[in-house]
Amino acid sequence: MALTATHTTEHHSLGHILAAPFRVIGNALIAIMESNSRVQYVDRLNAMTDEQLEAKGLKRDEIVQHVFRDYMHL
Template sequence: MANITTNNPASTGFLSGISGFFAAIGNGLVKIAENDSRVQRAQTLNALSDAELAQRGLKRDEIVAHVFRSSYYV
């Protein structure tokens, strides 16, 4: 049995700080999007079976258009 240990020194350079800043902004935007009630509704509908969606008059490829229909015009 072999064990391998890798120690990577923490990067503290200028570019590391900038990338950390933008990563934090990106993570914040993802959390905002995930907490949107429409995104949660789309996830709930996506978790249903095809038969359950059919009872609601939807197809799987129509979920996003159905949930966001008031937000955009196509």
């Protein structure tokens, strides 16, 4: 006959507990950035082939500068 433990208790360290609010804030900032239309445009351009980018006059390493050129004065 086998015995299986179905209840476990998690013990979190003080550091883990104190870091929790920062993880929540960090995850929220990531969600905000990912919903940004410029970031979505970068993702769409990154999904294109090199040939498609060339037709737009871009190289893969120029995508971020192209998308944020007016915002970051790049």
